[in-house]
Amino acid sequence: MLLELKNIFKWVNSGGQRVFLLKDINLKVDEGDFISIMGPSGSGKSTLLNVMGMLDGFNEGEYNFLEQSVHTLKEKKRATLYKEYIGFVFQSYHLLDELTVQENLEMPLLYKKFKGSERKAMVADMLDRFNIVGKKDLFPAQLSGGQQQLVGVARALIANPKLILADEPTGNLNSNQSEEIMQLFQQLNKEGVTIIQVTHSEKNAQYGKRIIQLLDGRMV
């Protein structure tokens, strides 16, 4: 088992009232899973994704990731955990505008303290694998949306994470580009990467092996 959420609650206090963002979430994710999270706006999809990605905390419940209880870990430990095992993909790509494609890919490796020669090899590998060698010296603004997201996925993958969390990865793309990214996800999943995606699109959700529906912070 990769991760397990047990009775997760998350709330904020607004105007003296408790507003629940997540209510009693229980979820088990095995290695090799491909999960699509669906639900209307404000139902807590992104919050759930952020909690799983350890970008956000929660108020109650237990979260175990690879046999470690995340909720009891120190900040530093938690950071090393997600640095090593999790990669993120965003709706608006979130590439660094000041860096070229190649440099964007290299970024996570720098923070993970890989050696120069290793970094070079891994970046070259990734450029090759995603067929973007010709674009390596371009800046994000010089790429189409689909190409940017390709780089975004490549960046998430470069340090060989076990889990990819994608928050509406195709939300800004046209249907052709969407198709391409989803097929890429499927391919990656076949190669053993666990994927959890948030999506609005019924069609894209079908790429997942499992669909979770959220409504007002509850799983339905």
Next chain:
Amino acid sequence: MFKNYLKIAWRNLLRNKSFSLLNIIGLSIGLAVTAIITIWINFEMGYDRFHVNIDRVYEVNNIYPIGDEILTWNSTPKVMAEVIKKDYPEVEAVSRYYFNTSFLFAKDEKRIKSTGTIVDSDFLKIFTFPLLQGNLNTVFEDVNSVVITETFAKKLFGSKSPIGQLVTIDNSDSFKVTGILKDLPKNSSFNFEFLLPWAYLHQKGWSDDNWGNNSVATYVMLKKGTDFKSFSKKIKTLRERYDKGSPKMKTMLYPYSRTWLYGEFKNGVETGGRIDIIRMFGIIAAIILIIACINFMNLSTARSEKRAKEVGIRKVIGAEKGALIAQFLGESILISFLAALLAFIFILVTLPSFSILIDKPIALDLTNSSFWLAALGIIILTGILAGSYPALYLSAFKPSAVLKGTFKKMNSSITPRKVLVVLQFAAAIIFITASIIVMQQLNKVQDRQAGYNKNNLIYTEIEGDMEKNYNLIKNELLRSGAASSVTKTNAPMTESMSNTWDIKWEGKDPNDKTLVNRFIVDDAIIKTTGMQLIAGRDFDLKKYPTDSTAVILNESAVKLMNFNDPVGKIIKDFGIDWHVIGVAKDFVLKSPFQKIEPLVIQGAKGWFSFIHIKLNKEVSTSENLAVIEAIFKKYNPEYPFSYEFIDSAYASKFDDQKRIGRLVNLFTLLTIFISCLGLFGLASYMAENRIKEIGIRKVLGASVQSITTLLSIDFLKLVLIAIVIAVPISWYLTSSWLEEFAFRITISWWIFLAAGVLALVIAFFTVGYQAIKAAVVNPVKSLRSE
């Protein structure tokens, strides 16, 4: 990693050219000002420190209560040095220093006037000015030996070897050059081109063993390991054994290293000196650097939203807080480095003019490794100082918030920045009021009536045959028509060279020790200088030969002596009865900034050093001067004729304060400029921050004008707060500066009002531009961007 930071930082700089430029220019001005002032302070602090034994060298001072004040001064009797040498085994060496004197040096056809002095043979052992040639132990062995500086030797002898050469001094004595000194460092408080042995004083008959004649400086060097405290106690009562006239006068050793920077005494206690000004400008330098750094923080955090996304991304892909802090600090150090490069250019360009402004030969020593070390230190320190707040602020963003676009425009984060703006403007207002007040004070003093006619009046020092031929010179000057009146005096009209508390008059309180200035003239002083007579008449030796013991009082002296009808009264000085022949209206003899002191103008029974000449105003000055020069050349052929205009000598009394005025103005402008950069940055941030609000308001029908007001008003409030903070501080600072002057302006309230209004106007124009720019944006655009 480092390379990556550098790359991002560099590309960020290029992407936001105007922002980067504001930042770098602001910071570079701050750095340049700090560096220049530091160079200056360093120069001042280095005064006299080059003497190897400086820690053991002391200047002999007297402490003596006079009236209700305790005076401290540093001239001593000539015999004191001999007594100290004889009585105190702790003393390794003693040397006297006759006051700086100007002598004419003659070598073949060359005539050069030079300033130097007479010292004891141990002088160069105490003060280790290095000898390039000559033997330290024997240079002063012979009475007729002279030690000269390298540059002076070149002037006198050209390329010939100077050692052993003969040179005639003051037209009478022939001296052999026995030593060549390396030129004195620029920050030496001694300033001489030649040194003569003390024995020469005896030969000339200028020496005396009168304990009442305090006329030379005495320096002692204690033996290594001497306990200064116990030695001070021992030497304190020296005069009890020797000085019959004032046995109670205390002898005090003052560390020579402190004489330049401190050396001012009040009631026997050290109260400061040049260090005061240095401290003041040190503080100003620090304030300007801090303001520049504040700016940097403001401009950087103002752009934080643009950087927020980057922070979020970096955190998500694995950056820890420490790495982000390092990145932002690195960026600010890079900016600080670029600013330092620009500052370096500023320094190179402005240092010569600044050196003229402060009248000190300061220069940048690029070969000095400590300069580069200090520069590196300042760059890094400034980078960290300026970058710390943005670094901490930016690195604390939560990625889940920034990346999802729910990143709240953090209005709370503006508070520390508002505080910074208030501080900047408070400093600017303090500077503005200070420069207005300094300017007013200067104007007031410059407008003060000198009390005599400074125009067409010159003076020349009596030297060579001038004394001997004075009557011939005077007659010929008057006959030639170049001069309308000629008077011999003991001092120039712009100085007091003699004073005493010993003048007696009828009804004087024996405890009254008020100092009275002496001015000594031979004849016709009123006619020559155009002072105003209130009562009596001018000196006229031809008509009244007894005028050689006559005296003219000034009004203050009349008041002091409490004479109802002063003319005809007798006062006693030097054991002579002087009869009062006139009263002159008070005039400025010493400082125009101070109260006019009592003055007696004594007649011809005195000694003279200067000749004042009133030029004929019917003839052009240059013609007059040509005629006068020819006459002096005729009767005093060995000496070049040199003279000074009284009006320019008078004007130079303002030099110090004018200099301060100019410096304050300069720093005021810089502070305002840098503060405006900061405000500009903050205003642009504000405009960006509220763009949606402005859009909504416009859709609802707000006019451009109402939006501009809305946006400006917040900043004007800040400036108002700054005014409230600045006024009391500024009032306190400027009034304590004015305390120094007896003749001074009263600070009026409108100065603060004016400074405040000025600050408001400047702030309004700075903010207004941004506000209008934000107000005219089409709301369709701004609302869509959300």
